Amino acid sequence: MVTTRGPAPGRRDRKKAATRQALADAALKLFLERGYDNVTVKEIAEAADTAIATLFAHFPAGKEALILADSGERLESLTAAVRERPEGTSVLDALHAFFAARGPFNDNLPDEYRVRVDLVLRTPALWAYARKVWVDCQPSLAELLAEAAGVDEPDDSLHVLARYVLETPDLASYRPDRRAALAEAFAHLKQGWPHL
Amino acid sequence: MVTTRGPAPGRRDRKKAATRQALADAALKLFLERGYDNVTVKEIAEAADTAIATLFAHFPAGKEALILADSGERLESLTAAVRERPEGTSVLDALHAFFAARGPFNDNLPDEYRVRVDLVLRTPALWAYARKVWVDCQPSLAELLAEAAGVDEPDDSLHVLARYVLETPDLASYRPDRRAALAEAFAHLKQGWPHL
DNA sequence: GACAAAATCAGAACGAGTCTAGTTTTGCAA
DNA sequence: TTGCAAAACTAGACTCGTTCTGATTTTGTC
Numbered sequence: 154m155v156t157t158r159g160p161a162p163g164r165r166d167r168k169k170a171a172t173r174q175a176l177a178d179a180a181l182k183l184f185l186e187r188g189y190d191n192v193t194v195k196e197i198a199e200a201a202d203t204a205i206a207t208l209f210a211h212f213p214a215g216k217e218a219l220i221l222a223d224s225g226e227r228l229e230s231l232t233a234a235v236r237e238r239p240e241g242t243s244v245l246d247a248l249h250a251f252f253a254a255r256g257p258f259n260d261n262l263p264d265e266y267r268v269r270v271d272l273v274l275r276t277p278a279l280w281a282y283a284r285k286v287w288v289d290c291q292p293s294l295a296e297l298l299a300e301a302a303g304v305d306e307p308d309d310s311l312h313v314l315a316r317y318v319l320e321t322p323d324l325a326s327y328r329p330d331r332r333a334a335l336a337e338a339f340a341h342l343k344q345g346w347p348h349l
Numbered sequence: 350m351v352t353t354r355g356p357a358p359g360r361r362d363r364k365k366a367a368t369r370q371a372l373a374d375a376a377l378k379l380f381l382e383r384g385y386d387n388v389t390v391k392e393i394a395e396a397a398d399t400a401i402a403t404l405f406a407h408f409p410a411g412k413e414a415l416i417l418a419d420s421g422e423r424l425e426s427l428t429a430a431v432r433e434r435p436e437g438t439s440v441l442d443a444l445h446a447f448f449a450a451r452g453p454f455n456d457n458l459p460d461e462y463r464v465r466v467d468l469v470l471r472t473p474a475l476w477a478y479a480r481k482v483w484v485d486c487q488p489s490l491a492e493l494l495a496e497a498a499g500v501d502e503p504d505d506s507l508h509v510l511a512r513y514v515l516e517t518p519d520l521a522s523y524r525p526d527r528r529a530a531l532a533e534a535f536a537h538l539k540q541g542w543p544h545l
Numbered sequence: 546g547a548c549a550a551a552a553t554c555a556g557a558a559c560g561a562g563t564c565t566a567g568t569t570t571t572g573c574a575a
Numbered sequence: 576t577t578g579c580a581a582a583a584c585t586a587g588a589c590t591c592g593t594t595c596t597g598a599t600t601t602t603g604t605c
Contacts, residue, residue, distance in 0.1 A: 165602050169552070194592065204554045209593065216592070309524055309533040316520045317513055324512045328505055337505040345541035361571050365583070389560060400585045405562065412561070547605085554599070561591090568585070575578080 173211045175201040180219035185268060189276040217282035220269065224289045231290060235297045244301045244349045248318055249339040257326045258335055274326065284323040291315045302349060314346050369407045371397040376415035381464060385472040413478035416465065420485045427486060431493050440497045440545045444514055445535040453522045454531055470522065480519040487511045498545060510542050 179200035183192040212218045238247035256270040273279045294315040295307035325334035375396035379388040408414045434443035452466045469475040490511040491503035521530035
C-alpha cells in the first residue's frame with residue numbers, strides 16, 4: 154500500500170503510484186479532448202501503456218472513478234470542515250461554507266480544477282457518480298453530526314439531515330443560480346434543525 | 350399507441366400490450382425465482398418468446414424497468430395525492446400520508462405487491478432505479494408545490510423541498526424503523542417549510 | 546541468489562444495450 | 576379484394592464496461 158508519510162515509499166510503491174497517475178492523467182486528457190462518452194477504457198489503458206486489467210486493478214470502482222475522488226478523500230475534508238470550524242460557527246454554517254468553497258459553487262478555482270469541474274458538470278454519468286460518492290458519506294456524516302450534537306449514536310433525525318446535506322450540491326447544481334440554491338437549501342435546513 | 354379508454358383498442362394494440370405483459374411477467378417470475386442479478390435479459394426474452402430487441406423496444410429504459418413503474422405513473426398518483434387532499438390538510442401531510450401508504454412503508458399490502466416490494470428492497474440495482482424514477486419527478490412536484498403555494502413558477506426553495514421529499518423514501522428505507530424515519534423526515538420538513 | 550508477494554499482462558468471456566437489415570402483421574383505403 | 580405503408584417483430588452482429596483465468600515479470604527480503 155502507498156505509505157502516507159511513512160519512512161519512505163520504496164520503488165514498488167512509487168511505480169504503483171506512477172501507473173495510477175498515468176492512468177488518471179490519460180483519462181483526463183482524453184475526456185477533455187473528446188468527451189467522456191467518446192473515450193473507451195481500452196483507449197485509456199493504451200494511452201497509459203497498461204493492460205485493461207491493470208486499469209481496473211487500480212480503479213475497481215470503474216471508469217468514472219478515473220477522475221473523481223472516492224468517499225475516503227471527501228470524507229476527510231468533510232470531517233475537517235466540521236471538527237475544525239471556527240468557534241461559534243454552527244455545524245450547518247460550516248457545511249454550507251464547505252460546499253460553497255468547492256467545485257461547482259466557487260468561481261475562483263485554478264483553471265486546472267475548473268476544466269475538471271466543468272467536465273463533470275456536463276457529463277451525466279460523472280455527475281451521477283459524484284453524487285453517489287457524496288451520499289455514501291451519509292453514515293459517517295451522521296456520526297459527525299452526532300458528535301457535534303453531543304449524543305452517542307446518530308438517530309433517524311441526524312441521518313435524515315446528513316442525507317439532505319449531501320444531496321444538496323447535486324440538487325443546487327441543476328438550478329440556474331447554483332450558489333443561491335445552495336444558500337436557500339441550507340437556510341431551510343437550519344430551520345428544520347435549529348440546534349445544529 | 351395504447352388508447353387509454355378510447356373507442357376500442359384494435360388487435361394491434363392488444364397484441365402489443367400482450368407482448369409487453371408477457372415480458373414483464375416473465376421478468377418478475379424469473380427475478381423472484383433466482384434473484385435479479387442471476388437472470389439475464391436473454392433468458393427473459395426467451396421465457397416471453399420474443400427477441401431481445403423486442404424486449405428493449407418495449408422497455409427502452411432497461412432491465413430494471415421491466416418490473417418498476419415509470420415516472421409517468423408515479424407522477425399521476427403523486428399529483429392526485431396533492432390535488433385531492435382533504436380540506437384542511439397541508440401539502441406536506443398529504444405527501445407524508447401518500448408515501449406512508451406505499452410500498453416499503455405499508456405492511457398491509459396484498460401478497461402480490463409484497464413480494465415485488467421485497468424484491469426491490471433487497472436488490473440494490475432495483476432500489477437505485479426506483480429512487481431515480483422518483484427523483485425524476487422533481488420538476489413536476491415543484492410545479493405542484495407552486496400551485497399549492499399559490500405562486501406561478503416554482504423557485505429554488507420549492508425545488509429544494511421537492512427533492513428532499515422525493516429523496517425521503519429512499520433514505521428512510523435504509524433505517525431500521527422505516528415508518529418512524531419517514532415521519533421524522535416529514536416533521537423536519539414541516540419546520541423548514543412551515544407554510545406548506 | 547532464492548523465494549514469496551505484489552504488480553502486471555494478454556486474451557477470453559460475459560452481460561447489457563444498440564444497430565442493421567430484413568420479415569411479418571396489421572390497419573386502411575382504393 | 577387487393578395493395579400498400581406503418582408498426583411490430585426478428586436474428587444476429589457489434590460495442591463497451593467489467594470480470595476472470597492463468598501466466599509472467601518485478602520487487603522486497605532473507
